[in-house]
Amino acid sequence: MQQLKIFSLVLLFLLGSLASATASILEDASKYAVRIKTSISYPFFEDEAGVSNGAGFLVDKDRGWIITNAHVSGRGTGTVEVLFKDNDFQEAEIVYVDPELDFSILTVKDIPDSALVAQLDCKTRRLNGLEVAAFGHPHSLYFSASRGIVSKVRFYEGHDWVQTDAAINPGNSGGPLISLDTGLIIGINAMSLKDSEGLNFAVPMAPVCKSLELLKNNFNPSPPLLPLSFASDNVAENYLIVAGNRLGKLSEGIQIGDEVIAVNGIEISSPTELATELRGKSGNAEFTFKRGETKIKGTVEFSPKSKITERQYLMVDGGLIAEDIYPERFVQEKHYMFHSVRKGSYAQRIGFGKGEVVLTIDGVKPTSIEHLEKLLSGEGEKEIITRHWSSIDELFYDYFKIDYEPGFVRSYNVP
CATH class of the missing domain: 2.40.10.10 (Trypsin-like serine proteases)
Known part of the structure; x- marks a missing residue:
């Protein structure tokens, strides 16, 4: 009986310690977590117009850096405000938006003395059951x-x-x-x-x-734009099976069906792990492939994806035009797309829609945002040919001719 009492007391003590530790962890969280409010009138393709609310957390007090989701902060055409607990909202600026994963980094000027810096678990490890x-x-x-x-x-x-x-x-x-x-x-x-x-x-x-x-360290952290595309075997949990080259022929020695198992000598098992290894790099990387029971090495040339924070865009009477949202299609065709069209705007009334690609303006193919602005500016009606996914089966394109009388046309850079 005495042993049972001692065991019960020890168990109660341990449970109390665990509860106290959890309470302390959550109390700290309230000091590094923030509220985020975003307002977007003219969104990029990936964002939505309107006001949204979310969360974030402080990761660098000296720089004022806060991490959140890209879908919370938006991608640069809206206003973002941040609030620390027991403080007022203040305006934030976007430092970085990842073009692949759903995260972004903001910066604010006023950090409360009471704010804590969140501690991050940066190791790649098994988290099962945590x-x-x-x-x-x-x-x-x-x-x-x-x-x-x-x-x-x-x-x-x-x-x-x-x-x-x-x-x-x-x-x-x-x-x-x-x-x-x-x-x-x-x-x-x-x-x-x-x-x-x-x-x-x-x-x-x-x-x-x-x-x-x-x-x-002032390096571009964007993930790589790889020429390879991958197939997935969800049953076997193999996600790096070479399916082809998005931009042309496969590099010499690489075959469809090869499985990537390492890059630059580092073992990997997913596209995210591959991209993480190549962040901050460009040029050539050594890939190790598995073909049957044989391991084969090959060289793949790549460059970083474009920074979202350096996007140029054009406002056209309620429509926002920027590079085609699909990188491989833009590399091949160099077209510009309507990322959004504001409801009730002149752009919507004459027939422009989200996802529509501009092919020509008065028979001329635009080659840059500056060129597009020049072609759309000035007096006189413009004949614009656009292309959109078919409304019938989304397998083929529909083409449209739209007569446009220029109104408000102006180019911008993401702040």
């Missing part, structure tokens, strides 16, 4: 957390995600996914699957951490 808390502002319940576990780091829709059953609701996006064992951040809350329960996803920290370090 207890976590998704911190943020779900449904306007500010600075609150939901608890759960990590299922695994899962490949889904082309990228790696941290899958968790910790609830990620509207307002949680951009907030930290926190390990309740260490207090370190293992992911950025991003999304949940519709019509499901317990299927929530966060951006893993390894590529985010590498991007932060590259930015601090």
Whole structure:
């Protein structure tokens, strides 16, 4: 009986210690987490017009850097405001938006003395079964957390995600996914699957951490624009099977069906791991392929993807035009696309729509945003030929001729 009492007391002590540790971790989170409010009138293709709310967290006090989701901050055409707990909103500027994963980095000028810097878990490791808390502002319940576990780091829709059953609701996006064992951040809350329960996803920290370090050293952290395209075998969990070359012929010695197993001598198992290894680099990389039971080495030439923060765009009477959103198509065809068209605008009234590609203006193909601005400016009606996915089966293109009387036409750079 005495032994049972001692065991019970020890168990109560341990449970109390765990509860106290969790409370401390969440208290710290309220000091590095922020609210983010974004307003966008003329969005890029990936964004939506309107006002949105989300979360973020402070990662560098000296630089004022805050991490959030790209879908929370937008990609540079809106206004972004940030609020630390018990403080007022202040305007933020975008430092970096990733062109592949759902994260961005903001900067603000005024950091409260009470603010803490979030500690990040930058290691690539197994997270299966880890207890976590998704911190943020779900449904306007500010600075609150939901608890759960990590299922695994899962490949889904082309990228790696941290899958968790910790609830990620509207307002949680951009907030930290926190390990309740260490207090370190293992992911950025991003999304949940519709019509499901317990299927929530966060951006893993390894590529985010590498991007932060590259930015601090004035390197471009953008992922590589690879000529290779990959097929996935979801049953065998092989996601780097060469399916072809997006831009032409495969490099000498590489065959369709080869599986990438390493790059520059580093073993990899997913496109995200591959891209993370090549962030901050350009030129040639040594790939190791598996073909049957044989390992083969080959050289692949690549360059970084374009920085979203250096995008040029053109405002045309309520429409926003920029480079084609599909990189491989832009490389081949060099067309410019309507990323958005404001409802009720002149651009919408005469027939322009989101996703429409500009082919020619009075028979001339635009070669740059500056050239496009010149072709659309001035007096007199312009004959514009555009192309869009077919409204019938989305397999073929429909072509349109639109007569346009120039009004407001002006080019911009993302701030």
